[in-house]
Amino acid sequence: MPDRPMVVVADTSPLQHLYQLGHLDLLRELYGAVLISGAVAAELAAGLEPGVRLPSPVELPWLLVVQVTVRDQRSLPAGLGPGEREALALATAEPGALLIVDDLAGRRAAASMGLAHTGTLGVLLRAAEKGCISRVGDLLDELDRLGFRLDAGTRAAVLRIAGV
Numbered sequence: 039m040p041d042r043p044m045v046v047v048a049d050t051s052p053l054q055h056l057y058q059l060g061h062l063d064l065l066r067e068l069y070g071a072v073l074i075s076g077a078v079a080a081e082l083a084a085g086l087e088p089g090v091r092l093p094s095p096v097e098l099p100w101l102l103v104v105q106v107t108v109r110d111q112r113s114l115p116a117g118l119g120p121g122e123r124e125a126l127a128l129a130t131a132e133p134g135a136l137l138i139v140d141d142l143a144g145r146r147a148a149a150s151m152g153l154a155h156t157g158t159l160g161v162l163l164r165a166a167e168k169g170c171i172s173r174v175g176d177l178l179d180e181l182d183r184l185g186f187r188l189d190a191g192t193r194a195a196v197l198r199i200a201g202v
Contacts, residue, residue, distance in 0.1 A: 051140040075124030
């Protein structure tokens with residue numbers, strides 16, 4: 039019996055940053071279909087209105103919007119935004135899912151719930167490992183210009199892992 043494909047759930051920030059880097063397709067290349075919640079789709083739509091460069095899920099058939107109920111979110115920690123809450127709920131509902139989230143509170147919640155998770159930097163590292171991208175340092179520079187929070191120690195670790 040073939041292995042079931044990994045279910046991947048993304049929060050808003052990784053979608054935004056990968057899109058603004060011009061590398062949103064890495065998600066499709068690395069994972070195939072990616073699930074997003076209705077709240078994440080709404081956050082993207084809200085950002086598009088004032089002209090922020092964001093992807094439109096309607097234009098990306100591999101980005102699948104899944105509605106999450108309030109009941110699905112009952113056991114989640116407080117203090118998370120709607121996108122993080124619904125992304126966590128989606129990941130929790132799918133055994134073995136990978137959650138892609140940058141928000142520190144979301145990452146901590148994922149870890150405390152035993153969920154596999156990564157973020158924008160993890161996606162870039164996996165893409166570099168698979169030969170999908172090069173020049174990781176340049177992408178980190180661009181993330182810095184985009185306002186992505188990246189301390190010097192994390193930057194150095196990413197570059198070391200990428201072999202730069």
